[in-house]
Amino acid sequence: MISVGIEGTAHSIGSGIVKNVNGSCHVLSNIIKTYHPKKGGIHTREAANHHAEHLADVIAQSVKQAHLSYSDIDLISFSQGPGLGPCLRTTATAARALSLSIEKPLIGVNHCVAHLEIGRGTLDACTDPVLLYTSGANTQVIAFAEGKYRVFGETLDIGIGNCLDKFGRGIGLEFPSGPKLEKLALQGTEYLELPYSIKGMDIAFSGLLTAAEQLVAKKKRIEDICYSIQETAFAALTEVTERAMAHTEKSEVLLGGGVASNKRLRSMVETMAQERNASFFVPAQDLCIDNGAMIAWLGFLMYDSGVRMTLEESSINQRFRTDMVEVTWRD
Amino acid sequence: MTNKMIYKGAEAEIRVTDYMGKNAVVKQRIPKSYRISEIDSSLITSRTKEESKLIAEARSCGVSVPLLFDINVAQGRIIMQYLKGDRVKDILNTVSEQQRKKICYMIGESVAKLHNNNLIHGDITTSNMILVDNRLHFIDFGLGSKNTELESKGVDLHVLMEALESTHSQHPRCFKYVLQGYTKAFEGNANAVLHKIEDIVRRGRYR
Numbered sequence: 001m002i003s004v005g006i007e008g009t010a011h012s013i014g015s016g017i018v019k020n021v022n023g024s025c026h027v028l029s030n031i032i033k034t035y036h037p038k039k040g041g042i043h044t045r046e047a048a049n050h051h052a053e054h055l056a057d058v059i060a061q062s063v064k065q066a067h068l069s070y071s072d073i074d075l076i077s078f079s080q081g082p083g084l085g086p087c088l089r090t091t092a093t094a095a096r097a098l099s100l101s102i103e104k105p106l107i108g109v110n111h112c113v114a115h116l117e118i119g120r121g122t123l124d125a126c127t128d129p130v131l132l133y134t135s136g137a138n139t140q141v142i143a144f145a146e147g148k149y150r151v152f153g154e155t156l157d158i159g160i161g162n163c164l165d166k167f168g169r170g171i172g173l174e175f176p177s178g179p180k181l182e183k184l185a186l187q188g189t190e191y192l193e194l195p196y197s198i199k200g201m202d203i204a205f206s207g208l209l210t211a212a213e214q215l216v217a218k219k220k221r222i223e224d225i226c227y228s229i230q231e232t233a234f235a236a237l238t239e240v241t242e243r244a245m246a247h248t249e250k251s252e253v254l255l256g257g258g259v260a261s262n263k264r265l266r267s268m269v270e271t272m273a274q275e276r277n278a279s280f281f282v283p284a285q286d287l288c289i290d291n292g293a294m295i296a297w298l299g300f301l302m303y304d305s306g307v308r309m310t311l312e313e314s315s316i317n318q319r320f321r322t323d324m325v326e327v328t329w330r331d
Numbered sequence: 332m333t334n335k336m337i338y339k340g341a342e343a344e345i346r347v348t349d350y351m352g353k354n355a356v357v358k359q360r361i362p363k364s365y366r367i368s369e370i371d372s373s374l375i376t377s378r379t380k381e382e383s384k385l386i387a388e389a390r391s392c393g394v395s396v397p398l399l400f401d402i403n404v405a406q407g408r409i410i411m412q413y414l415k416g417d418r419v420k421d422i423l424n425t426v427s428e429q430q431r432k433k434i435c436y437m438i439g440e441s442v443a444k445l446h447n448n449n450l451i452h453g454d455i456t457t458s459n460m461i462l463v464d465n466r467l468h469f470i471d472f473g474l475g476s477k478n479t480e481l482e483s484k485g486v487d488l489h490v491l492m493e494a495l496e497s498t499h500s501q502h503p504r505c506f507k508y509v510l511q512g513y514t515k516a517f518e519g520n521a522n523a524v525l526h527k528i529e530d531i532v533r534r535g536r537y538r
Binding site: 157 | 339340341342363364365366367369370373374453454455456458474486490493494496497498500501531534
């Protein structure tokens with residue numbers, strides 16, 4: 001079965017095509033195009049306009065790169081939520097149009113669950129992980145328990161990526177500022193104390209952001225502040241992940257989301273995993289960030305397990321929670 | 332220490348030991364090499380100190396906790412009474428609905444007693460409760476604090492709500508029973524705390 005997946009929850013659009021080979025996911029193509037704001041953060045309307053302008057092209061490229069034609073496609077999946085309303089609506093419209101024109105079934109999927117399933121689908125040894133999903137908007141610790149993907153810990157205020165972006169914007173870094181902040185942090189030498197906020201398995205970043213901005217106002221070295229933000233925030237993320245692993249008694253950890261590109265975060269979680277004799281997994285870079293292949297794969301898993309969706313049921317859900325998904329494809 | 336490890340948590344190892352002829356456990360916080368030593372040592376020290384204080388205070392406000400035998404803040408070590416009983420996490424799904432209601436009600440009462448004295452447990456999950464002869468004991472105050480704010484009490488209960496939803500999801504009434512016990516035993520305005528929980532839920536993402 002050939003499944004095409006269309007992603008567009010936030011600043012990126014993507015179209016990916018996957019094929020099921022004995023239960024594992026083979027990615028045939030995975031095209032991603034990202035909207036870059038001229039200044040500031042994501043402007044939702046402009047992002048949606050960007051998506052509308054480029055989606056048809058991105059989908060066509062993905063079909064071409066997979067050496068297929070539209071008639072080879074068996075299923076169209078799209079990210080139904082959570083995400084920014086205008087972006088989601090643009091994506092869903094494109095998916096519906098494709099489904100109607102090539103007369104193939106349509107399935108809307110949960111974006112967060114897709115981040116987890118692409119890990120299980122493409123990494124053979126990854127079977128039952130705790131996912132640390134860190135992106136601009138999302139910061140969740142997700143694991144499978146009692147028939148559903150459940151959120152064991154999550155941010156109580158802003159996503160970690162959003163925290164890094166907001167801080168970066170204040171010191172004049174372009175969006176997304178995470179990668180630039182990571183470079184600056186490498187030159188940090190002194191740790192400046194910042195709030196380390198963990199509540200059970202939940203986490204909070206707004207206090208850390210305010211404190212870091214105060215350090216800027218006090219003219220502390222920017223490199224040291226960046227270093228301290230990363231060390232504090234990532235240690236807290238690693239700790240809640242470890243707590244969730246202990247709580248759920250699972251021995252695999254998987255990273256997902258844009259912030260998972262950060263080398264320091266990776267190395268912290270990997271060290272934690274080693275110390276608990278757990279396995280550590282990160283999907284390939286283009287499957288870790290927002291992408292269409294993961295949407296295509298989750299759509300396939302759902303369809304294969306008997307899920308069907310009518311056009312009427314395909315409306316988007318900005319607040320589509322991870323634990324709202326009925327997991328029909330695994331025990 | 333060569334004592335047998337009975338539990339390896341996220342931040343500490345629990346071993347059984349003998350303390351002057353009594354059954355005891357050693358809770359040893361383990362340095363984490365993933366975080367820099369500045370953060371690691373300050374977390375270990377402050378949590379060990381805070382936890383010991385909170386355990387002692389919880390007892391004085393009528394909540395069952397293990398007896399403290401010895402504390403070494405610098406080494407992140409607490410030696411306390413060994414509680415022989417059942418973890419609530421392990422039994423809550425299998426007991427009768429009536430028994431489950433009783434346990435949850437007790438949980439609510441105990442949390443209220445802590446909150447009456449501004450003690451915030453910080454990690455109220457069913458893994459951190461042990462039932463010994465029908466008496467509910469709280470363990471692991473490692474993320475606890477003393478705080479008079481309504482917000483902290485709300486967050487404390489919200490952590491429990493999420494734990495119940497994720498670990499005991501097939502018994503959806505658990506948290507309702509907890510709140511019944513809480514409302515009964517809380518000396519302040521319990522409704523204000525319940526409203527705070529709703530606030531926190533709403534504030535969360537995608538609600």
